[in-house]
Amino acid sequence: MRLARADNQPPATLAPTPESPRPQNRSMSAPSTAPPATVSPLSPGPTVAALLADAQPGDSAVVRGWVRTRRDSKAGLSFVELNDGSCLSNLQLVLPHDLPDFAERATPITTGASLVATGEIVASQGKNQRVELRVSDFAVPGGADPDRYPLQKKRHSFEYLREIAHLRPRSNTFGAVARVRNRLSHAIHEFFQDRGFLWAHTPIITTNDCEGAGEVFTVTALQAAKLAEAAAGGDFVRDFFGKHAGLTVSGQLEAEVYATSLGPTYTFGPTFRAENSNTPRHLAEFWMIEPEVPFCDLEGDMDLAEAFVKTTVAEVRARCEEDMAFFAQRIDKTLPQTLDAIADHAFVRLPYTEAIDLLKSSGESFEYPVEWGHDLQTEHERFLTETHFKRPVIVHDYPVGIKPFYMRVNEPDEQGRETVRAMDVLVPRVGEIVGGSQREEREDVLVARMKAQGIDPASLWWYVELRTYGSVPHAGFGLGLERLVQLVTGMQNVRDVIPFPRTPGHAEF
RNA sequence: UCCCCGGUAGCUCAAUGGCAGAGCGAGCGGCUGUUAACCGCUAGGUUGUAGGUUCGAGUCCUACCCGGGGAGCCA
Numbered sequence: 001m002r003l004a005r006a007d008n009q010p011p012a013t014l015a016p017t018p019e020s021p022r023p024q025n026r027s028m029s030a031p032s033t034a035p036p037a038t039v040s041p042l043s044p045g046p047t048v049a050a051l052l053a054d055a056q057p058g059d060s061a062v063v064r065g066w067v068r069t070r071r072d073s074k075a076g077l078s079f080v081e082l083n084d085g086s087c088l089s090n091l092q093l094v095l096p097h098d099l100p101d102f103a104e105r106a107t108p109i110t111t112g113a114s115l116v117a118t119g120e121i122v123a124s125q126g127k128n129q130r131v132e133l134r135v136s137d138f139a140v141p142g143g144a145d146p147d148r149y150p151l152q153k154k155r156h157s158f159e160y161l162r163e164i165a166h167l168r169p170r171s172n173t174f175g176a177v178a179r180v181r182n183r184l185s186h187a188i189h190e191f192f193q194d195r196g197f198l199w200a201h202t203p204i205i206t207t208n209d210c211e212g213a214g215e216v217f218t219v220t221a222l223q224a225a226k227l228a229e230a231a232a233g234g235d236f237v238r239d240f241f242g243k244h245a246g247l248t249v250s251g252q253l254e255a256e257v258y259a260t261s262l263g264p265t266y267t268f269g270p271t272f273r274a275e276n277s278n279t280p281r282h283l284a285e286f287w288m289i290e291p292e293v294p295f296c297d298l299e300g301d302m303d304l305a306e307a308f309v310k311t312t313v314a315e316v317r318a319r320c321e322e323d324m325a326f327f328a329q330r331i332d333k334t335l336p337q338t339l340d341a342i343a344d345h346a347f348v349r350l351p352y353t354e355a356i357d358l359l360k361s362s363g364e365s366f367e368y369p370v371e372w373g374h375d376l377q378t379e380h381e382r383f384l385t386e387t388h389f390k391r392p393v394i395v396h397d398y399p400v401g402i403k404p405f406y407m408r409v410n411e412p413d414e415q416g417r418e419t420v421r422a423m424d425v426l427v428p429r430v431g432e433i434v435g436g437s438q439r440e441e442r443e444d445v446l447v448a449r450m451k452a453q454g455i456d457p458a459s460l461w462w463y464v465e466l467r468t469y470g471s472v473p474h475a476g477f478g479l480g481l482e483r484l485v486q487l488v489t490g491m492q493n494v495r496d497v498i499p500f501p502r503t504p505g506h507a508e509f
Numbered sequence: 510u511c512c513c514c515g516g517u518a519g520c521u522c523a524a525u526g527g528c529a530g531a532g533c534g535a536g537c538g539g540c541u542g543u544u545a546a547c548c549g550c551u552a553g554g555u556u557g558u559a560g561g562u563u564c565g566a567g568u569c570c571u572a573c574c575c576g577g578g579g580a581g582c583c584a
Binding site for chain 2: 154282379
């Protein structure tokens with residue numbers, strides 16, 4: 001009889017015990033001794049991660065999560081692996097078949113079902129876990145019809161999982177990616193905050209359409225007919241902002257404003273590019289980190305980028321050990337050595353001009369010719385970072401002709417070739433992970449370059465005025481969060497390191 | 510946007526122009542302190558869509574849709 005079991009272990013959590021009445025207990029068909037389906041987020045009790053790490057036999061516990069797999073034993077036991085997202089591992093629950101009405105109540109316990117269970121932690125008799133939960137009562141808030149539940153207890157392709165983006169975080173890989181991405185984001189803020197950087201919230205909607213950073217998504221309040229009219233005439237005076245507006249492609253220009261007032265600054269937020277890019281490295285919506293530092297030159301900028309990558313990668317390796325071991329074992333066997341190479345060596349710093357000489361004398365046959373003045377092709381970058389140096393490479397001081405107006409112009413070299421203080425950090429497998437530069441702080445040079453690139457200085461008058469009043473040397477870079485996640489996890493497709501990827505034709509979820 | 514490859518059961522994939530299959534998953538049964546469980550049985554298909562060639566098309570041709578990879582653009 002169920003009530004006779006009420007003297008079983010109360011939960012070790014601060015949550016209400018099963019015995020205490022809880023009017024907001026909404027667990028469907030939960031018997032009175034079953035643990036409530038809701039719990040205060042301020043005192044939720046130990047997670048599966050905490051129980052697996054610290055729980056001792058004899059402890060009482062309540063767990064809430066989702067069933068990964070169930071195995072029935074004719075010895076009168078059912079084994080249920082429960083995952084609550086707190087870690088990669090599942091907690092094994094042991095359900096004795098002599099629990100009241102067991103057969104009927106346990107029917108909905110299938111892969112994908114939600115489950116709350118209370119019981120006692122015991123030392124596991126099995127081999128694969130230190131402890132397990134011997135369940136004294138349970139409830140199933142929501143079942144998952146095994147005939148229809150899309151996640152089976154087997155491996156799925158990433159392509160398939162992308163089509164069920166609302167369920168894929170329940171898989172091992174995507175759970176691990178989500179935890180690593182979260183930890184990485186935390187480490188990024190920590191890195192900058194520890195060094196006195198200010199997080200500047202630069203706008204999502206912008207009217208700068210001249211940054212040269214790709215196609216812009218238009219933001220408008222006009223109805224279709226009016227919009228077509230405005231677009232045809234290039235006249236948006238009647239639109240919401242009185243001029244053409246779009247989603248930001250970069251927060252850099254605004255970050256420069258704050259950096260030249262408040263000191264070292266960084267942005268961390270979503271960025272949008274309306275490029276028709278279809279590659280495993282591009283998204284229409286992605287997250288970008290853009291530090292900007294006053295009184296800083298390109299050398300300081302490169303120092304910052306290198307320290308940033310090394311520190312954040314090391315932090316994730318230290319704090320996400322289980323997930324990182326999973327990536328090394330199941331996703332990319334070479335991941336540890338790739339990350340070791342980042343940790344153990346200084347990044348190679350290679351002037352563009354020397355990179356050209358190196359590529360030319362390498363003996364490699366490239367599909368695209370290597371020539372001073374042309375941008376490095378993907379195959380060139382891969383050769384440098386993956387084949388030749390086998391570690392991150394910072395190529396710097398690129399020809400002026402292939403870089404945007406805001407990069408600081410160098411004195412011409414002895415052959416009269418002009419370069420700018422630009423730098424790209426190239427890493428194995430992912431390619432360009434950082435692009436940055438020292439900014440042009442001389443007003444006359446900046447204005448001349450804007451005109452040369454067909455940009456009306458008046459349209460960015462406020463940006464130019466940073467050079468009119470109290471101009472200082474300054475530098476910064478942009479780093480794609482998703483590419484950093486790819487580097488850390490070994491995931492090959494950028495669409496699998498962001499919860500809901502936006503690419504051409506895809507915004508379902 | 511360009512180039513290459515692919516689309517067959519819920520998933521992953523086989524099938525010389527000639528009867529559409531396997532593994533896994535699912536259901537049922539057996540066995541078991543199980544753990545990628547194991548053994549047996551069962552169900553499950555308009556072969557991406559629309560045309561065409563052929564006695565006959567999953568297979569060959571055309572167009573389109575979708576997916577993957579490479580390139581460009583970049584982070």
